[in-house]
Amino acid sequence: MEQHTLSWGRRYLMVEPDHFRVDYAINPYMDVRDQPDPALSREQWRGLVEAIRSAGGEVEVLGQRADSPDMVYAMNLGLVVDGGPAGADRRVVHSHMRHPERRRETRTAQPWFAAHGFAGTYVGRDGVGAHFEAGDAFAWRDALVVGYGPRTEELGLKHLATELDVRVRGLRITHPGMYHLDLAFCPLDETRAMVCPSALDEASAAALLALVPEPLVLTEEEALTFCANSIVVGSTVLMPAVPDRVRAQLEDWGFEVVLVDVGEFHKGGGSVRCLTNPLDVVRGRDLPRVAGGEVLLP
Numbered sequence: 001m002e003q004h005t006l007s008w009g010r011r012y013l014m015v016e017p018d019h020f021r022v023d024y025a026i027n028p029y030m031d032v033r034d035q036p037d038p039a040l041s042r043e044q045w046r047g048l049v050e051a052i053r054s055a056g057g058e059v060e061v062l063g064q065r066a067d068s069p070d071m072v073y074a075m076n077l078g079l080v081v082d083g084g085p086a087g088a089d090r091r092v093v094h095s096h097m098r099h100p101e102r103r104r105e106t107r108t109a110q111p112w113f114a115a116h117g118f119a120g121t122y123v124g125r126d127g128v129g130a131h132f133e134a135g136d137a138f139a140w141r142d143a144l145v146v147g148y149g150p151r152t153e154e155l156g157l158k159h160l161a162t163e164l165d166v167r168v169r170g171l172r173i174t175h176p177g178m179y180h181l182d183l184a185f186c187p188l189d190e191t192r193a194m195v196c197p198s199a200l201d202e203a204s205a206a207a208l209l210a211l212v213p214e215p216l217v218l219t220e221e222e223a224l225t226f227c228a229n230s231i232v233v234g235s236t237v238l239m240p241a242v243p244d245r246v247r248a249q250l251e252d253w254g255f256e257v258v259l260v261d262v263g264e265f266h267k268g269g270g271s272v273r274c275l276t277n278p279l280d281v282v283r284g285r286d287l288p289r290v291a292g293g294e295v296l297l298p
């Protein structure tokens with residue numbers, strides 16, 4: 001079968017898990033009585049770094065704040081929308097986390113992005129403005145596809161569209177266990193994606209299925225293995241788990257499935273995609289510019 005690949009997803013930011021704990025519960029998976037093992041967490045995290053490098057990807061590492069146990073989920077630190085080569089005009093949209101427990105993280109991520117040449121934009125400031133968590137957003141096909149509800153607020157979509165001059169396609173998340181869109185949606189190449197309609201309300205589920213020319217539709221049970229919380233490096237899909245049926249379809253499409261055990265991080269409610277933040281998305285190439293912006297809701 002003919003193999004296409006995403007034009008982004010070769011370069012990632014990750015946060016070294018030096019202070020990974022479960023100190024509070026802000027999603028249904030977190031339980032302060034079930035703490036991750038620090039040594040095993042570190043080993044699994046290194047395994048993920050290795051797997052990305054073996055698939056041909058690059059990883060940049062940021063240290064973790066001692067007071068921010070969820071900072072390991074680097075995907076939520078911000079959304080890179082212009083990640084061209086060093087020296088090019090780079091741009092990141094900082095997250096404005098829903099939960100105050102996570103707001104310190106952005107204060108550490110901002111100087112890192114600035115030092116790497118990224119100009120920062122806000123959808124909102126700490127405590128003011130709409131919430132936006134980057135784990136809800138994907139540059140895919142003709143738009144920035146953004147989940148809203150549990151974390152990102154609907155008002156944030158308008159800001160994203162007008163500030164970035166892009167089309168934003170909003171999808172309303174209703175499933176408490178898929179509180180970020182990246183637990184229910186995983187673009188594989190420019191026409192294929194894993195999608196779990198049961199994460200969304202009826203109209204949004206229909207809109208997502210209409211958007212994906214060749215969907216790999218996941219049942220709720222399949223998605224709750226976190227199999228959609230995967231990343232694609234070229235034609236390799238790095239996955240925390242893969243139901244047999246899902247593996248068969250991916251391999252039939254020409255992808256290589258590599259399983260990476262990050263089970264300790266499931267205790268915080270995140271997996272492979274949550275631990276990695278793509279730095280190489282480029283507006284104009286991966287995300288068409290639309291003057292003035294546009295928000296499409298189902």
Ligand SMILES: NC(=[NH2+])NCCC[C@H](N)C(=O)O
Pocket residue numbers: 026027030070073075076102134135136180182183268269270271273274275
């Ligand atoms: N991109 C993601 N889905 N990240 C998962 C974040 C997990 C983190 N404990 C939270 O609830 O915010």
